[in-house]
Ligand SMILES: *[C@@H]1O[C@H](CO)[C@@H](O)[C@H](O)[C@H]1NC(C)=O
Ligand SMILES: *[C@@H]1O[C@H](CO)[C@@H](O)[C@H](O)[C@H]1NC(C)=O
Ligand SMILES: *[C@@H]1O[C@H](CO)[C@@H](O)[C@H](O)[C@H]1NC(C)=O
Ligand SMILES: *[C@@H]1O[C@H](CO)[C@@H](O)[C@H](O)[C@H]1NC(C)=O
Ligand SMILES: *[C@@H]1O[C@H](CO)[C@@H](O)[C@H](O)[C@H]1NC(C)=O
């Protein structure tokens with residue numbers, strides 16, 4: 001049996017080789033390496049996608065996900081830099097020093113380069129690697145920038161929350177350009193809405209791609225993060241939404257959805273689609289103060305409630321031989337690293353120990369997820385809450401959350417845990433929260449209670465203790481968080497009026 005298999009593999013290999021010599025294009029692709037297109041949306045909430053019952057229309061995302069696999073037990077991190085750092089490294093923040101907050105514009109901080117990025121590994125596996133959009137993994141030194149982290153080309157911005165049309169970010173009341181093309185500032189795109197600009201650049205990448213290599217495209221949209229800005233025509237179709245923030249936000253989502261449609265069409269036109277795996281993911285939960293929504297999940301962006309990080313995500317594309325499916329396997333953003341590198345036929349040599357799991361079988365076959373435990377985070381720099389409730393184990397004042405099987409444990413201050421329906425959704429029932437202000441431990445069975453209504457911490461003290469002990473073990477493997485003071489040398493006025501490296 002084993003021998004037959006070997007023979008079979010030899011025949012297949014021989015065919016693939018023959019194909020390569022006869023075909024003028026698509027050679028590596030015939031060898032089984034799919035194109036990988038990763039679309040990351042910013043601050044896109046659980047209730048902001050049509051297929052979750054949103055009042056916002058996302059026909060493209062609905063159709064793409066319906067022709068693939070919707071990930072309905074999928075987790076990201078509660079804020080921006082952390083999710084991107086785990087996507088690029090496959091490692092938890094406690095292992096990269098980025099466990100506190102985001103990287104602010106002037107902090108001399110970055111995703112450490114002691115371990116290769118996803119782009120490094122895909123490039124090593126023979127991929128052409130391109131990035132368009134938001135980096136937000138640190139830029140104070142050249143060596144941390146995308147073009148030095150495995151991307152052949154880069155077009156995008158380094159900070160967060162810039163203007164969608166003018167592509168600038170303030171420093172001490174003055175706004176400075178943050179837009180680059182392979183390290184050079186881009187000064188001629190003022191007025192181009194970023195959903196159009198970035199989609200256009202991603203389409204350029206697709207159109208000029210030489211198919212002798214497989215393609216890795218990482219498109220990290222600015223959409224739909226604040227500021228709330230969109231060309232009027234997108235907002236107009238939502239004029240029945242009375243809340244101004246939600247209305248503009250809905251328009252921004254529509255522009256994003258249209259961008260994904262255009263990109264998909266470009267992949268089809270180029271003949272790449274049937275050998276492409278397209279992944280769509282948010283970076284964190286929606287921000288309710290800037291139009292986003294996560295109902296019926298509890299809490300929102302930046303919190304340790306499900307609304308902070310139970311993310312929208314799906315996998316689609318012609319290389320995925322499964323459609324109309326919903327995956328209930330526990331999948332986390334750190335899993336993409338081993339999943340995609342392995343799918344690309346690469347190896348995981350040379351990385352620091354990964355926290356992600358290869359989830360390709362979970363996604364493509366619905367085999368059980370190899371992931372039992374998911375450390376949401378431990379943040380020892382976050383202001384503590386309440387008093388330590390147990391001795392000789394985890395200090396419950398410290399902000400942390402962990403998932404172990406069905407259970408999720410939260411300690412410290414998880415942030416505001418209200419259930420917030422969309423502004424025009426007055427028909428939704430919102431329970432009142434009656435909790436002491438000093439409470440600092442919660443336990444939920446997320447499988448039974450995904451919206452966190454039913455705290456089990458007093459009912460199941462032994463489960464609480466078991467999960468606290470696992471937090472202690474994780475904490476023992478943590479590196480110290482890095483959160484340096486701002487460095488005034490970042491001032492763009494000192495560097496040609498454009499944001500960029502200063503050391
Ligand atoms: C606005 O109208 C659209 C149909 O055009 C509908 O799908 C949506 O639910 C409406 N939203 C509100 C808030 O009434
Ligand atoms: C800006 O310049 C680039 C490079 O020359 C060009 O490709 C692009 O079309 C220009 N954009 C606009 C809006 O003119
Ligand atoms: C694509 O790359 C191959 C291998 O490097 C090269 O031989 C070929 O000329 C390239 N095709 C185009 C259209 O640039
Ligand atoms: C999508 O393509 C259409 C047709 O070319 C164009 O009008 C529209 O602006 C594009 N949208 C985005 C978001 O790129
Ligand atoms: C993929 O698409 C190309 C171009 O449309 C076509 O020639 C090829 O047969 C397709 N391959 C598969 C496996 O569907």
Ligand SMILES: *[C@@H]1O[C@H](CO)[C@@H](O)[C@H](O)[C@H]1NC(C)=O
Pocket residue numbers: 347349
């Ligand atoms: C990765 O490690 C394996 C096993 O040690 C080795 O066979 C392989 O050559 C390595 N690959 C690379 C690219 O270093």
Ligand SMILES: *[C@@H]1O[C@H](CO)[C@@H](O)[C@H](O)[C@H]1NC(C)=O
Pocket residue numbers: 380393394395398472475476478479480
């Ligand atoms: C977690 O680890 C840090 C060192 O990284 C240590 O200072 C702290 O006491 C530990 N916290 C708990 C609750 O074990």
Ligand SMILES: *[C@@H]1O[C@H](CO)[C@@H](O)[C@H](O)[C@H]1NC(C)=O
Pocket residue numbers: 416417418420
């Ligand atoms: C939590 O957020 C809700 C919704 O914005 C707000 O009504 C409530 O006052 C907040 N609670 C606290 C304690 O800040």
Ligand SMILES: *[C@@H]1O[C@H](CO)[C@@H](O)[C@H](O)[C@H]1NC(C)=O
Pocket residue numbers: 405406407445447448
């Ligand atoms: C969590 O709830 C689900 C659904 O009710 C149940 O099947 C499962 O056994 C529960 N898990 C634990 C650990 O009690």
